[in-house]
Amino acid sequence: MSQQKIDIEINTDGDHKVIKPTGDLDVYTVGSLRDAIGSMIEEGTTKVVVDLDAVPFMDSSGLGALMGGVRRLREAGGDLAIACTREQHLKLFTITGFGEGVSIAPTVEEAAQGFRG
Amino acid sequence: MRLSLRWKIVGGFGILIVLVAVLGWLTLSLFGSLRSVQREVFRKAIPELVAVDEIVRSFTAQSAAVRGYLISSEGELLDQYQREVGVADEWETRALDLLGSAPESEVLQELVASGDEFQNLVDNQVVPLAADGQRSQAFRVLGQEGSPLINSIERLGEELRLAQDEVVVAAEREVRRRQNQAIAILILVFVAMLVVGLALAILLPRRLVRNLEKLVHAARGIEQGDFDQRLEINSHDEVEELATRFLKMQSGLKRLQQLALQDRELEIAASIQRNLLQRHVPDIPGVRLFPIQRQANLVGGDWYDIEMSQRTLTVAVGDASGKGIAAALMATVALSSLRAERSLGSGPKKVIESANKTLRDATDPDSFTTLIYLTLDLRTGEVRWLNMGHPSPFVHRSGPDGTASGYFVEGPRNKALGWFDEPGLAETVLGLEPGDRLVLFTDGFVEAKSPSGELFGEERLAEVLLRFAPMDPATLEDELIGEVERFAAGKLGDDLTMLVVEYQGTDG
Numbered sequence: 001m002s003q004q005k006i007d008i009e010i011n012t013d014g015d016h017k018v019i020k021p022t023g024d025l026d027v028y029t030v031g032s033l034r035d036a037i038g039s040m041i042e043e044g045t046t047k048v049v050v051d052l053d054a055v056p057f058m059d060s061s062g063l064g065a066l067m068g069g070v071r072r073l074r075e076a077g078g079d080l081a082i083a084c085t086r087e088q089h090l091k092l093f094t095i096t097g098f099g100e101g102v103s104i105a106p107t108v109e110e111a112a113q114g115f116r117g
Numbered sequence: 118m119r120l121s122l123r124w125k126i127v128g129g130f131g132i133l134i135v136l137v138a139v140l141g142w143l144t145l146s147l148f149g150s151l152r153s154v155q156r157e158v159f160r161k162a163i164p165e166l167v168a169v170d171e172i173v174r175s176f177t178a179q180s181a182a183v184r185g186y187l188i189s190s191e192g193e194l195l196d197q198y199q200r201e202v203g204v205a206d207e208w209e210t211r212a213l214d215l216l217g218s219a220p221e222s223e224v225l226q227e228l229v230a231s232g233d234e235f236q237n238l239v240d241n242q243v244v245p246l247a248a249d250g251q252r253s254q255a256f257r258v259l260g261q262e263g264s265p266l267i268n269s270i271e272r273l274g275e276e277l278r279l280a281q282d283e284v285v286v287a288a289e290r291e292v293r294r295r296q297n298q299a300i301a302i303l304i305l306v307f308v309a310m311l312v313v314g315l316a317l318a319i320l321l322p323r324r325l326v327r328n329l330e331k332l333v334h335a336a337r338g339i340e341q342g343d344f345d346q347r348l349e350i351n352s353h354d355e356v357e358e359l360a361t362r363f364l365k366m367q368s369g370l371k372r373l374q375q376l377a378l379q380d381r382e383l384e385i386a387a388s389i390q391r392n393l394l395q396r397h398v399p400d401i402p403g404v405r406l407f408p409i410q411r412q413a414n415l416v417g418g419d420w421y422d423i424e425m426s427q428r429t430l431t432v433a434v435g436d437a438s439g440k441g442i443a444a445a446l447m448a449t450v451a452l453s454s455l456r457a458e459r460s461l462g463s464g465p466k467k468v469i470e471s472a473n474k475t476l477r478d479a480t481d482p483d484s485f486t487t488l489i490y491l492t493l494d495l496r497t498g499e500v501r502w503l504n505m506g507h508p509s510p511f512v513h514r515s516g517p518d519g520t521a522s523g524y525f526v527e528g529p530r531n532k533a534l535g536w537f538d539e540p541g542l543a544e545t546v547l548g549l550e551p552g553d554r555l556v557l558f559t560d561g562f563v564e565a566k567s568p569s570g571e572l573f574g575e576e577r578l579a580e581v582l583l584r585f586a587p588m589d590p591a592t593l594e595d596e597l598i599g600e601v602e603r604f605a606a607g608k609l610g611d612d613l614t615m616l617v618v619e620y621q622g623t624d625g
Contacts, residue, residue: 027440060438068483096506097532
């Protein structure tokens with residue numbers, strides 16, 4: 001699939017970083033998210049919150065990239081948490097059961113509190 | 118700096134033309150100066166010589182005429198003398214004119230003065246004496262005073278002639294000198310022209326031809342399928358531009374080749390998937406199965422599987438995350454694992470457990486598969502399924518006395534496969550009556566988007582399924598797909614996969 005770049009804002013918040021993508025997370029744009037998470041691991045940051053506030057649409061590729069990020073960060077000794085308020089995304093997490101696999105909260109602060117380890 | 122080929126060629130010829138013009142101009146100016154020298158000689162020096170000679174001859178003639186008159190007393194000789202005086206005057210005037218202010222004009226003035234003295238002598242002394250009858254006296258005067266004057270005239274005339282001779286000789290020398298100079302310059306310019314002409318004739322085409330040869334060679338390479346050629350042309354003109362565009366064309370061809378290759382790989386993957394997934398729907402008494410499918414792409418992650426064994430129908434509908442070949446491969450892994458485990462005689466829970474483990478190990482952390490794994494007991498109509506993170510099945514109850522109803526069956530939910538260590542294995546159990554339909558589908562139906570961004574959604578799907586329930590399978594498929602396509606204005610990004618299981622019971 002030919003990748004498109006999307007804007008990803010990265011901020012530092014204490015001991016973790018916040019990744020905020022802007023735009024759809026689908027099969028064409030997940031590359032940017034994957035790269036961002038990969039860079040984090042490379043530079044030693046393993047606690048990451050992904051803020052989905054500016055993501056209007058997310059499909060199985062986007063969900064997969066997020067859950068893949070969770071696995072990778074946990075393997076590196078950290079974790080990934082998700083800040084999300086959109087109903088359609090929360091439903092996706094519920095149906096697939098991934099809601100129980102990752103910390104999801106309405107705000108970044110609350111999501112960060114759910115870090116494992 | 119770009120210099121068009123046209124200007125290079127025009128420039129080359131321009132240089133040659135300029136050299137020819139220079140040659141022409143030089144020739145003309147050199148010969149012009151030769152002519153001016155010639156003019157000097159022919160219009161002045163020689164006429165001067167002639168004039169001086171004529172003056173001297175005239176005076177000599179005058180002297181002879183007077184002497185003759187003194188001897189023979191013939192009046193005609195006196196007339197001749199007068200005529201010669203006139204002639205001498207004319208020539209003197211012309212000579213003075215010709216000499217102008219040249220240094221020799223002083224000599225000429227002397228000569229003229231002497232001439233005048235002689236004529237005075239003759240007019241005022243000799244002729245009167247002769248007219249008086251004193252001829253011997255006249256003779257004596259002519260001899261004593263006239264002869265020295267004539268001698269002086271002759272001497273001066275000789276002096277003038279010598280001077281003019283020198284002018285002519287000097288002019289001849291100057292002509293020769295200039296001629297040699299002209300020839301030397303002409304030869305120089307001619308050689309320069311030859312050199313420049315040869316240089317242009319050799320150098321200009323050589324680089325052009327060499328560059329064109331490079332292009333021809335590259336074109337041959339393209340013919341033979343080499344799309345990685347390099348082309349180094351730095352002539353800063355149209356040929357270089359041609360080379361640049363040629364290289365762009367080459368990379369375009371290379372991309373096309375890659376796309377064609379990808380297309381072929383995609384077709385191979387599609388045919389493999391078709392063979393693997395597209396099982397003919399078996400004819401099973403007591404149940405009617407109809408698949409409804411519309412693929413958005415050549416290969417994808419949606420799949421279904423049907424197996425009948427003894428009196429249990431096993432049906433699975435699955436959806437691998439992502440799109441394209443990656444999803445298709447994951448679908449293949451899932452399917453193979455299910456069939457393999459099932460062939461060992463394992464029950465649904467073991468099959469799912471095994472599939473989860475395989476998918477976790479075989480695929481990357483970003484990938485997962487959702488599925489419904491269902492078994493239907495054809496004798497009792499009891500249906501059991503494991504929902505692994507998948508959209509809930511829809512059941513359509515035909516109901517007594519034609520009261521149809523339909524709803525999504527919310528049972529215990531388990532997690533998607535390929536990520537969790539333990540996805541959960543809680544079953545949902547349902548009893549079907551004859552005429553009831555169970556609809557399994559993938560999220561393509563629900564996630565179809567209208568141009569305004571609205572999703573088709575479960576409610577609309579439920580409404581449509583109920584509406585179309587009375588139809589026969591083929592019509593149902595067309596209507597259903599058509600409905601979703603219309604909603605999405607023809608732009609379907611996801612595969613649509615649905616399997617309808619209609620339980621007919623064991624009567625009959």
